[in-house]
Structures are given as C-alpha cells and as structure tokens.
Amino acid sequence: MSDLPPPGPTAGTLSALRRLLPYVRPHRTPLIAGGLAALAATLAGLAVPLVTREIVDGPIARGELDVLPWLVLGVLAFGLAEAALITLRRALVARPSNQIESDMRADLFAHLQRLPVAFHDRWASGQLLSRATTDLTTIRWFVAFSGIFLVVNAVTLVVGIGVLVWLSPWLGLVVAVVAVPLTVLTMALERRFSVAARRAQDQQGDLATTVEESALGIRVLKSLGRGRRLTAHFVAESRGLRGTELVKLRLLAGLWFVLVMLPETAIAAILGLGAYGVATGSLTIGTLVAAVTVMTYLYWPVASLGWLLAEASNAATATTRYWEVRDVLPAITDPASPLALPSPVRGALELRGVAFRYPGAERDVLTGVDLVLRPGETMALVGVTGSGKTTLTALVPRLYDVSAGSVTVDGVDVRDLTLADLRRTVATAFEDPVLISASVRENVALGSPGSSDEDVWEALRVARADGFVAALPWGLDTRIGEQGMSLSGGQRQRLALARAVLGRPPVLVLDDPLSALDVHTEAEVETALRQVLGGVTALVVAHRSSTVQLADRVALLSGGRIAVVGEHSDLMATHAEYRALLASLETGVTA
Numbered sequence: 001m002s003d004l005p006p007p008g009p010t011a012g013t014l015s016a017l018r019r020l021l022p023y024v025r026p027h028r029t030p031l032i033a034g035g036l037a038a039l040a041a042t043l044a045g046l047a048v049p050l051v052t053r054e055i056v057d058g059p060i061a062r063g064e065l066d067v068l069p070w071l072v073l074g075v076l077a078f079g080l081a082e083a084a085l086i087t088l089r090r091a092l093v094a095r096p097s098n099q100i101e102s103d104m105r106a107d108l109f110a111h112l113q114r115l116p117v118a119f120h121d122r123w124a125s126g127q128l129l130s131r132a133t134t135d136l137t138t139i140r141w142f143v144a145f146s147g148i149f150l151v152v153n154a155v156t157l158v159v160g161i162g163v164l165v166w167l168s169p170w171l172g173l174v175v176a177v178v179a180v181p182l183t184v185l186t187m188a189l190e191r192r193f194s195v196a197a198r199r200a201q202d203q204q205g206d207l208a209t210t211v212e213e214s215a216l217g218i219r220v221l222k223s224l225g226r227g228r229r230l231t232a233h234f235v236a237e238s239r240g241l242r243g244t245e246l247v248k249l250r251l252l253a254g255l256w257f258v259l260v261m262l263p264e265t266a267i268a269a270i271l272g273l274g275a276y277g278v279a280t281g282s283l284t285i286g287t288l289v290a291a292v293t294v295m296t297y298l299y300w301p302v303a304s305l306g307w308l309l310a311e312a313s314n315a316a317t318a319t320t321r322y323w324e325v326r327d328v329l330p331a332i333t334d335p336a337s338p339l340a341l342p343s344p345v346r347g348a349l350e351l352r353g354v355a356f357r358y359p360g361a362e363r364d365v366l367t368g369v370d371l372v373l374r375p376g377e378t379m380a381l382v383g384v385t386g387s388g389k390t391t392l393t394a395l396v397p398r399l400y401d402v403s404a405g406s407v408t409v410d411g412v413d414v415r416d417l418t419l420a421d422l423r424r425t426v427a428t429a430f431e432d433p434v435l436i437s438a439s440v441r442e443n444v445a446l447g448s449p450g451s452s453d454e455d456v457w458e459a460l461r462v463a464r465a466d467g468f469v470a471a472l473p474w475g476l477d478t479r480i481g482e483q484g485m486s487l488s489g490g491q492r493q494r495l496a497l498a499r500a501v502l503g504r505p506p507v508l509v510l511d512d513p514l515s516a517l518d519v520h521t522e523a524e525v526e527t528a529l530r531q532v533l534g535g536v537t538a539l540v541v542a543h544r545s546s547t548v549q550l551a552d553r554v555a556l557l558s559g560g561r562i563a564v565v566g567e568h569s570d571l572m573a574t575h576a577e578y579r580a581l582l583a584s585l586e587t588g589v590t591a
C-alpha cells in the first residue's frame with residue numbers, strides 16, 4: 001500500500017455506519033417515508049398468498065364462485081399497490097441520498113483545504129480522490145437502496161415467519177430452525193467480507209494515485225522512457241485489486257450458496273410436512289398453497305440478504321475511510337484570540353530562534369534561525385541545495401508552523417494572526433508555480449478576487465507578463481489549461497509572480513520565482529520588481545547570483561542557521577563560504 005497512515009482498529013459495521021447519522025438525520029423524514037413505502041410494498045406482496053389461500057379453499061375447493069371476482073380484484077389491487085409503492089420509494093429517496101453525497105463531498109473538500117501542507121505531504125492524492133468519489137457513491141447507494149432494503153427485508157422476514165406460524169405453527173417452526181444456521185454462517189462470511197472490502201477500497205485509492213501521478217508527470221516519464229516500467233507497476237497493482245475483488249466474489253458466492261440453499265430446503269420441508277398434514281386432514285390445501293407462496297415471497301429477502309450485507313459492509317468501509325480524513329484536526333488554524341497588526345502595516349519580518357523538523361523526520365532542518373528584515377528591505381536567502389531555504393520561506397505564511405522559536409510581522413507572532421489577515425499581509429510565489437484551470441484573470445487574482453482589471457494588468461506588467469497575456473487569443477479571459485500546461489515554464493512563473501505582487505502586500509516571500517526565465521527576461525522582471533519592492537519587505541530565495549543582485553542584503557543559510565547577513569559586495573570580500581557558494585551558483589553546482 002502507499003504511504004497511507006495505518007487505519008485505526010476496524011470498527012464494527014454498525015458503529016461505522018452510525019457515523020453517517022449527522023448527514024442522514026436532516027433527511028430522516030423522506031428516508032423513513034421511503035423505507036415505509038418499501039415495507040408497505042413488500043407487505044402488499046406478502047398479502048397475495050393469503051388471498052390465494054381464500055381462492056383455493058373457497059371457489060376451488062368448495063365451488064364458492066360468487067366471491068371469486070372480488071378475490072381476483074384483491075390480488076390485482078395488492079399487485080398495483082406494490083408497484084406504486086416501489087415507485088414512491090424511489091421518488092422519496094432520490095433527492096436526499098444525492099444531497100447527502102454532495103454534502104459529504106463538499107465538507108470533505110472544505111476540510112482538505114483547511115488541513116495543513118504536512119497532511120498532504122503524507123497522504124497520496126489518489127487515496128483522497130477515491131474517498132471523494134467512489135466511497136461517497138457507495139454511501140449514496142447504501143442510503144438510497146441497500147440500507148433501506150436491509151431493514152425492510154429483515155422486517156419482511158420476521159413478518160413472513162409470523163404469517164407462517166399463524167398459518168400453521170409447525171410450518172413456522174421449520175423455517176425458524178432453518179434461520180439459525182443461516183444467521184450464523186452469514187455473520188461469519190460478512191466479517192471476512194468487510195476485511196476484503198477495506199483492502200479493495202484502499203487498493204482502488206493506490207490505483208488512482210498511480211494514474212494521477214503518471215498523468216501529471218507524463219512529460220518526465222515519457223522522456224525517461226519509464227512508460228513500460230510504469231505500466232508493469234500499474235498492471236501489478238491492478239492484479240492485486242483483481243485478486244481482492246475475486247476474494248470478495250468467492251465469499252459472496254459462498255454466501256449466495258447458503259442463502260439460496262436454505263430457503264429451498266425450507267420449501268422442501270414445508271411441502272413434505274404440509275402434504276402430510278393435508279393427507280391426514282390437519283391442514284387445508286389452501287393453507288399449504290399459502291405457506292408455499294409465502295416461502296417463495298420470502299425467498300428474495302433471504303437470498304438478497306448476502307448481497308445487501310456486502311453492500312452494508314462496503315458502505316461501512318467507505319464511511320470509515322471518509323472519517324479517517326475528516327477526523328484529522330487541522331493543525332494550523334486561527335488562534336482563539338487573534339491579535340491585529342498595527343495599522344498601517346510596516347512589514348518588519350523577524351525570525352527568532354526558529355527551529356523546524358518535518359513530521360516524522362529524524363532531525364531538524366532548521367536549528368536556530370535568527371533573521372531580521374527591516375521594513376521595505378529586500379533580503380536574498382542563499383544556501384546549498386537542501387539547506388532549508390524553501391522550508392524557511394514556508395514558515396512565514398504558516399504553510400508549516402515552527403517547531404521552536406517564532407516568526408513575527410511588526411512584532412506580532414504569525415500564529416497570533418487570523419489566517420486571513422496573515423495571507424493578506426504575506427504573499428508568496430514558489431519556484432514551481434501552480435496555475436488552476438481558469439482564466440488568466442482568475443489565476444492572477446486568486447488571492448484577491450475583487451481586483452480590478454487595471455490592478456491585474458499592473459501586476460502583470462511588474463512580472464513582465466503583460467506582453468504575452470495581451471497576445472493570448474482572449475487576453476485576460478483566456479483559459480489556461482490544467483496547471484497552465486499550455487504556457488511555458490517562464491510564462492507560468494511570471495503569472496505566479498503577478499499573483500504575488502497583486503494587491504501590493506506588505507511582505508513578499510519569493511522562492512526562486514525567476515528560475516525559469518532567461519537572463520534577459522529576468523533582468524527586465526528584476527528592474528520592474530525593484531520599483532514594486534521599493535516599499536515592500538521581501539524575502540527572496542536565490543539560486544542565481546543575478547537574483548542576489550536584486551537584494552539590499554543577503555543571508556546565508558548553513559547548518560540550519562543563518563551563518564552571516566550582509567551586503568553582497570561585503571560578503572564577497574570577507575566571507576569565504578559565501579564566496580564559494582556564489583561561485584558554485586555561477587557554475588550551477590551547489591550540492
């Protein structure tokens with residue numbers, strides 16, 4: 001399996017399904033009405049054998065033909081009622097079951113947005129995808145159909161056995177005796193089925209992850225000729241799923257065998273005992289016919305029990321998998337009593353004694369970072385590959401929280417600000433820009449949706465993206481494909497940069513946002529940025545010495561700490577490690 005957190009102890013089917021209650025409760029009226037309609041439909045069907053008994057014992061046995069039309073009409077009426085009630089059930093449950101599915105899906109999505117980056121680091125995206133799609137469809141199907149019929153069929157069985165006992169206590173006893181091994185075997189098989197159901201649903205999530213990763217990384221995978229390997233991996237995973245599905249089918253087949261054989265045995269026993277009763281005069285023919293007809297009516301509720309229990313098991317597993325995600329508490333949230341930033345925001349950014357360790361990692365990436373950015377200052381951050389530059393920048397907008405120490409803006413700890421305030425104050429752009437499937441305008445104004453077109457164009461100008469956006473077929477309205485695939489790497493970076501500078505946030509955190517630009521364009525963007533950065537405090541991760549030139553001062557990150565801070569020219573003159581690093585940046589060897 002993928003790097004999925006281990007599932008908790010397998011909860012019982014019922015206790016797992018109980019967790020659907022918060023979503024089911026608001027719709028209880030139509031759902032209960034739907035259940036009652038289904039029950040009434042089944043009972044209407046069960047009434048037919050009783051009328052049959054009257055026909056056999058009356059018009060047939062005793063020639064009482066005058067009541068025959070009424071009895072036939074009765075059979076017809078019950079048949080019609082059954083059909084009408086089944087239609088009514090469908091109409092009653094369609095809307096609530098779909099609503100429950102979409103409510104659960106919306107809540108899951110909103111929850112995923114609140115969960116910290118650390119959660120998404122740990123969970124494979126396919127596992128989340130399968131929970132948001134197939135698992136929720138399984139739950140809808142259970143609420144609309146199998147859950148209702150599980151209850152209705154159980155009630156039908158009890159009522160049917162009751163009718164048999166009423167017709168003839170002996171015949172009822174036969175059925176009751178048959179019911180005991182049926183229940184025991186069914187429960188045993190159901191338990192094993194739920195284990196296989198859980199495995200199959202997890203394997204589906206793994207498959208989704210593989211498909212998603214291969215679709216997203218198609219360029220790299222193709223260019224490296226990984227297609228065959230990946231296909232072999234996918235086929236192996238897919239075989240694993242097929243194996244589990246076959247185990248499920250085998251268990252279900254065993255269940256079907258028991259569930260089909262036992263009612264047949266009961267019918268045989270009723271026929272034998274009943275015929276003996278009729279021959280010895282203790283039973284009327286009509287009662288025997290009625291008993292056999294009732295048994296044939298009970299045949300479906302019994303036989304379907306296995307399949308319905310399997311569906312309940314699938315739904316319980318789906319519910320457990322759903323709540324595994326929902327139960328994760330968002331670790332990065334608004335504080336209980338948030339503080340406000342002094343107005344106007346000056347943008348003094350300070351890191352004091354900052355240590356950070358990734359969840360589950362063995363050692364700290366940052367051990368004691370002290371760094372002070374004066375309001376309006378541009379600070380470049382340099383360091384060898386893996387020294388923790390990206391990690392450090394992620395602590396400012398609270399993508400992760402510090403393990404020790406503090407990050408403050410104008411003296412206020414970022415953890416004391418509401419996330420909305422913090423995100424308004426600190427804007428970020430990363431080396432790998434993510435664009436969403438939407439228009440250029442929506443992509444640039446993602447963090448400030450109310451921005452005017454002039455503001456968007458201004459931001460595009462700063463990022464030197466106005467030229468190519470103007471040349472797009474529909475300008476700002478041009479939809480850029482999934483992840484902006486139709487744009488070049490440099491164009492995507494410039495849009496991400498425009499997104500960060502839109503709204504002129506007091507603090508900008510840029511993680512090497514110009515790496516994909518050619519030297520000429522980088523110089524142009526830098527000149528424009530210089531004007532913008534004039535009043536903005538900026539922390540800029542630099543992988544090229546040209547980006548370093550942009551900064552007022554440079555900080556060197558080394559060994560989890562800031563080794564030195566100073567002006568580029570001073571550091572070049574005085575600091576050997578800095579000089580060596582800059583030389584390696586020029587040659588592109590920083591590891």
Ligand SMILES: Nc1ncnc2c1ncn2[C@@H]1O[C@H](COP(=O)(O)OP(=O)(O)OP(=O)(O)O)[C@@H](O)[C@H]1O
Nearest residue numbers: 121358361365383384385386387388389390391392
């Ligand atoms: N999500 C994560 N979970 C665990 N460890 C991580 C995670 N992300 C990064 N690391 C580790 O943290 C260390 C610092 O990584 P980081 O990306 O911050 O370095 P960097 O200085 O930005 O590197 P580069 O210059 O290559 O971009 C590395 O050893 C990396 O393996």
